[in-house]
Amino acid sequence: MDWLYKISITCFAASYLVVFALEISRVFFDVALRKYVRVGFAAAGLVAHTVYLLWQGKLELDATGIWLSSWFGWCLAAAWVLAAAYLWISIRQAKSVIGLFLLPVIIVLIAVAVQFGPERSFSVGRAKTIWNMVHGSALLLGTAVVALGFVFGNVYLLQASRLKRKARSPKHFKLPSLEWLQKSCESSLIISTVLLAGGLVSGIALNLINQAHGNDGFARGTIAWSDPVVWSSGVLFFWLLASAIFNACYRPARHGRKVAYLVMASFLFLVLELGIVWWVGHAVSKSSDKTLTSVTFNDPESLLTEKRS
Amino acid sequence: MNLQVVGCSHHQSNVAIRERLSFTEQQVRPFLDLFYHQFPKSEAVLLSTCNRTEFYAAAENPELIPSKQEMIKFLAQQRGLSIADINADLFAHSNQKAIEHLFNVAASLDSMVVGEAQILSQVKKAYQIAIESNDSIPLTHQVFQSAIRVARRVSNETDIHANRVSVPSVAIGVLAKQIFERLDNKKILIVGAGEMAEETLKYVVTGGGKDIRITNRTESKARELAKQFNGRVCEWTNLKEELATADLVVSTTGATEPIVTSEMFDHVEKVREQKPILILDLAIPRDFAADIGERLNVYLYTLDDLQKECELNRESRESEYPKAAKIITQETNAFFADVRRRSSGSTIAQLRQQADKAKNVELDRLMNRIEGVSEKQKKEIEQSFNRLVNKILHPPLKSLRDDTSNGSGSLLDALKKLFQLGD
Numbered sequence: 203m204d205w206l207y208k209i210s211i212t213c214f215a216a217s218y219l220v221v222f223a224l225e226i227s228r229v230f231f232d233v234a235l236r237k238y239v240r241v242g243f244a245a246a247g248l249v250a251h252t253v254y255l256l257w258q259g260k261l262e263l264d265a266t267g268i269w270l271s272s273w274f275g276w277c278l279a280a281a282w283v284l285a286a287a288y289l290w291i292s293i294r295q296a297k298s299v300i301g302l303f304l305l306p307v308i309i310v311l312i313a314v315a316v317q318f319g320p321e322r323s324f325s326v327g328r329a330k331t332i333w334n335m336v337h338g339s340a341l342l343l344g345t346a347v348v349a350l351g352f353v354f355g356n357v358y359l360l361q362a363s364r365l366k367r368k369a370r371s372p373k374h375f376k377l378p379s380l381e382w383l384q385k386s387c388e389s390s391l392i393i394s395t396v397l398l399a400g401g402l403v404s405g406i407a408l409n410l411i412n413q414a415h416g417n418d419g420f421a422r423g424t425i426a427w428s429d430p431v432v433w434s435s436g437v438l439f440f441w442l443l444a445s446a447i448f449n450a451c452y453r454p455a456r457h458g459r460k461v462a463y464l465v466m467a468s469f470l471f472l473v474l475e476l477g478i479v480w481w482v483g484h485a486v487s488k489s490s491d492k493t494l495t496s497v498t499f500n501d502p503e504s505l506l507t508e509k510r511s
Numbered sequence: 512m513n514l515q516v517v518g519c520s521h522h523q524s525n526v527a528i529r530e531r532l533s534f535t536e537q538q539v540r541p542f543l544d545l546f547y548h549q550f551p552k553s554e555a556v557l558l559s560t561c562n563r564t565e566f567y568a569a570a571e572n573p574e575l576i577p578s579k580q581e582m583i584k585f586l587a588q589q590r591g592l593s594i595a596d597i598n599a600d601l602f603a604h605s606n607q608k609a610i611e612h613l614f615n616v617a618a619s620l621d622s623m624v625v626g627e628a629q630i631l632s633q634v635k636k637a638y639q640i641a642i643e644s645n646d647s648i649p650l651t652h653q654v655f656q657s658a659i660r661v662a663r664r665v666s667n668e669t670d671i672h673a674n675r676v677s678v679p680s681v682a683i684g685v686l687a688k689q690i691f692e693r694l695d696n697k698k699i700l701i702v703g704a705g706e707m708a709e710e711t712l713k714y715v716v717t718g719g720g721k722d723i724r725i726t727n728r729t730e731s732k733a734r735e736l737a738k739q740f741n742g743r744v745c746e747w748t749n750l751k752e753e754l755a756t757a758d759l760v761v762s763t764t765g766a767t768e769p770i771v772t773s774e775m776f777d778h779v780e781k782v783r784e785q786k787p788i789l790i791l792d793l794a795i796p797r798d799f800a801a802d803i804g805e806r807l808n809v810y811l812y813t814l815d816d817l818q819k820e821c822e823l824n825r826e827s828r829e830s831e832y833p834k835a836a837k838i839i840t841q842e843t844n845a846f847f848a849d850v851r852r853r854s855s856g857s858t859i860a861q862l863r864q865q866a867d868k869a870k871n872v873e874l875d876r877l878m879n880r881i882e883g884v885s886e887k888q889k890k891e892i893e894q895s896f897n898r899l900v901n902k903i904l905h906p907p908l909k910s911l912r913d914d915t916s917n918g919s920g921s922l923l924d925a926l927k928k929l930f931q932l933g934d
Contacts, residue, residue: 232670361689368816370823371689377689380689380787381692381693381787459808
């Protein structure tokens, strides 16, 4: 199992960068073998990414009792979901260059993870309950799906504008059909609404439980209802809910660019929400918490190091 | 190998001549039967499409293959024409030129629309009929199997077939696919029942289209087309209602004014609730008012728009032509080098047999004359004779091999004449 230690972020980040470079090269020239190389690198990157996440998760599980107890792990997991989606799309829609739009999001998420670093872990008290698991997982998947929707929305608008202008599709620049993109946008809108609803409801449940426990320790994780994170999450959820209802009830919203605009606006809300979360330090250990200081992958022992500030 | 082709194609013959010389699939078999009756020791293939009629004959021996004039005469007789009627419109190639021509035809480099895929299946069909007419055609197998392989190589190694070049194929095979993921769940409305509508419907059906509605001012024509493509006829007066629910519209009427005006489409647009629609206006003058294309989720393409795409695709195919032509030249040379190698192989074997025969006769005579020769000495004498024959034959055989691999083949004929060898 020693080889597991040797897998680092560089391994899969480099794989995704190679895949991205191959995607860019598709616009300029055609090489028969490239498809296999591209899918091979993407699959290799995903395998390395999976192993890294599992190992990282195990280390965090040993230390905190839950998987991915940091923003670092959370961003990497979101990137993993998108990378898996990329691999699936590149097999199902082999001719389309959707990776050109999706891979930058994956690479940015990995970069953000590296920027956070494994040190900024969630507070141990908040992380241990099942409600927190549901809360974190639903928000993670919801974020990934909203990001996917954003990519589909962008590609839809690009393809629709090209067809409207009757512009010729460059020889090697094939985009998926409008119908496929529209369905993908709609699906991402509905799925992300359900997931973020799950995240919000579990967050509320978590807060109520923490309040009910009073001063027995869990209350340390209680968040005030006026906290910017709470109301911004609420706004995001209600936006998604309104969009999904608008999409379901108003027929023109189901067609064409309106659904693309909706998913793109959802993504902007999400970015805003994540910005607020990061800014107020939601779910990240406060100075009074027992936290992990240095969760480095090559130094599992450090996971057990505790700091009392 | 001796191969000869005579025929006509769109390059040098007009459509009237091509029609007079064309054969249906059912007529090819009797044509070949009659040919074998007259020329029993040669092989023949007849390729007849709307753009060409080509008559190939092959024989191992040059004396057995019909001459160019004999082939033209035979062709003319079968069509009830005189040689003078068609002579000026026919081309003729023999041997290497004939092979190169067949490779070009099969690879679609000689087609009216370079890169069209249909010709290869027509070549295969002609070859199949030739096999059914005569089960002993080794030269035809060699030539046509090579032609099919070369056509595949051109297709795999170049982009000559990559882009569609006809308006209906670009409209349905390229454009509709960029808007719709599938056609089997789309409502397809055909306005007009002319030739263009029929041609486009072929691609619609191939692309999976099932819910096909056809409307035309003359309902009987629409009915005919609907029967042919398993569609439904709609009343011309219901055009507005049909447009309101259609996903893909193909309009090909001969109307002199737009049949769908901007005002008429206002009503359609309200009912559609921004559902995307692809309108292929293939009529001249146009059937749809130009400003309809500016509306939300309406993708209106005219014949001009599609022809531009076809033209660009045609240019893209033609840019692949030199690459494909290079493959044809390589393959033709390789084919003939192989033919010569096989041919020289049999000549070399004959020459060796002839030399061995002479050697054995002389060796026997010598052994009968001398007495008291031990077995060991006999063996040495025999080996000495063998070395002598090999030393004499080595320089001419080496020169022959060099000559055939260089592609000339002139020495082979000279050697056959010098040593009086058969074919």
